[in-house]
Amino acid sequence: MSKCTPWFVRCIKPNVEKAPMYFDEQVVLAQLRYTGMLETIRIRKLGYPIRVRFHTFADRYFVLLPDQFNVLGRRRDDKDVCSTVLSKINPKWALDWQMGMTKVS
CATH class of the missing domain: 3.30.70.1590 (Alpha-Beta Plaits)
Structure with missing residues (x-):
């Protein structure tokens, strides 16, 4: 992202209720899958x-x-x-x- 000019930012929400200091693993995992972050992590692990x-x-x-x-x-x-x-x-x-x-x- 530092080499390009991004025009949007995706935020990962820690929970559906928007409650402070509460982390729901299933909600975060679903968001990471949807945004393609897990695929990026897989590619990084392959040698990048x-x-x-x-x-x-x-x-x-x-x-x-x-x-x-x-x-x-x-x-x-x-x-x-x-x-x-x-x-x-x-x-x-x-x-x-x-x-x-x-x-x-």
Whole structure:
């Protein structure tokens, strides 16, 4: 997306009720399938890697973690958040990712 000029943005809604701090896996999964994100992920896994800085990854995905990582907006070390997201949410993901010096790849 950074190389083109997108004219729309698709937002993933965490739940149908629009309730704060509530995450419905089935609703999110259906949206990801519909938008083609799962296909994009499959293509990336075939050999087109993505490298994301710890800070960017932590900002995007820390909401998936328990409240201990999100107390009044203060989080632990970004690298720690990244490794926790990848290992706790789905232990199989930890095998597909590598932690570098500054990025997750």
